[in-house]
Amino acid sequence: MTKRPLSALRIAAVALITLIIWVAVAALGLAYGSSDLGGWDLLVRWISGDLSATEEAIVYRARLPRVVFAGLVGAALAVGGAVFQAVLRNPLADPYILGISGGAALGGTLLLTLGSVTVGALVLGTPVAAFAGAMGALAVIFGVEKWTPPGRGSTYVLLLTGVIVNAFAASVIMFFQSVVSARKAQEILFYLMGSLAVEGTPVAVMGAAAVVILGSIVVIYAFARDLNALSLGDEDAAYLGVEVRKVRRVTVTVASLAVAVAVAFSGIIGFVGLVVPHAVRLVVGPDHRVLLPACAFGGAAFLTGADVVARAMFSLLGTTLPVGVLTSMIGAPLFLYFLWRSLRRSEEWQ
């Protein structure tokens, strides 16, 4: 008996399974952290409303915001990666390929280097500067793309401009790192490595970030079928009835907005936007109607899980590892496993 094509039921089932995985990982993130307090009984007492004042402070001020934020950032990066891979028809694309990371890193570095801000203002100041940098990079890229005639390699123009923006930003950042004090250079280095420490960020600010990220994912989902067509190539998509330039501009802008908001708070966390869409595609297939929700929850689970491990390393190393280091350390072998699985399946077709 042959399989039926994608159905609403299958999409719902995949979304539900990946959501359950994220909830399970998030529960782990709530139960365990760098503090000794915790364990599964903490979760049980949290659900039954039986926490001590100290436990309440740890759960509500430290772990819950961190777990939710890790989920949001992971979802934004993974969905962003899926969008960029489809639009650019490039399996090596990640959400940073168009210069968002370079712009954000440059913005954040500029503020850390030049800004004379108090520690209290730094929590808000760096994200705002990073977001402005990411949007600046996007403006440059679309400014160049606007002058490219349609159907004349505009995808490559986007890619090349992104590479140039990232390279330019990297050189300026290195320049600043070379001329500032050693303490300041280390501060910049840690910022660039990425972190999910959002303790102390006002709830309203986090709420606004969440609305932008979740809203962006919903908007992108509305273009899921168009992304399927775009992943076949610009001309093919046009033949099928897609307004290629418009869809590309909307999806790339909205995905970039979500990624910019995420990196503004978290810094540059690598590998999530590359490995999660790939791994999820190998399991659920390339259709964006099922791929996007699976990427959102899968990315959330992956980054939340990586952060749980990073915090657990505290007891071993005496310091919390930057989560970006772990996403690559976990992501690379995981990706190789999925690739091996996919190649084995391919052999079956021969």
Next chain:
Amino acid sequence: MTTPVKAKNIEVSFGANQVLRDVSMVAETGEAVAVVGANGAGKTTLIKVLAGVLEPSAGGVTFGGDELQKMKRRQIARRVAVVPQGAPQVFSYHLLDFVLMGYHARTARFSMPSTDQIDGARRALASLELGDLEESPVSHLSGGELQRALMARAMVASVPLWLLDEPTASLDMRHQVALLEQVRCHVDGGGAAVAILHDLALIHRFFDRVLVLHEGVFLADGAPDEVLVPEIVSQIFAVPMQRGEVEGKVVWVVA
């Protein structure tokens, strides 16, 4: 008889290279039109202009009287299906899902394929002998299979005009005939088709009219038996060609 597509005074240049010069043509309902010409004559450029993905520097295209440039892509896709030259696929959609994309312009944003659409896609695949491969990833298909998959995708679109860019280039003889029989069936059923082809014998057999494109201009336009004569064919391909007949069917050989 209506006119699904009409191109008037089309000019296309890539930098200093003028690819199409003052080209005009029509394809009527019930008509299969072949376009022949040497490599670089401007055939694919013409198909892209007719499909609306390449804007000419002068001239315009109309579909049944409506100006192409004022139409949205979705409206165009409801009137024209294109079978492009098969390019390698990056993402591994299953063949059936790939063919179902042919319904894109007729499907609402959040709709799933209906049972009728799935049956239609399976019928199209079966008619091109691809039924057994419906669960194969398109990235695993051979060049000929991918070309037939693109044809199946055009078939399910249920549009009056087909534009085909060398649809038989990677096919063996049996599949070439099978594919062109589908084109003939579409045309005889009230559609129209414009196809780039290099096999002159097949043009005699399946096409009503042939346009000879040479260095960006039409050299001849008419019924295959009248237009495809050794003088013209030898001139456009720059090689001496001879026309003969075997059991009442036209054949061409290099002299």
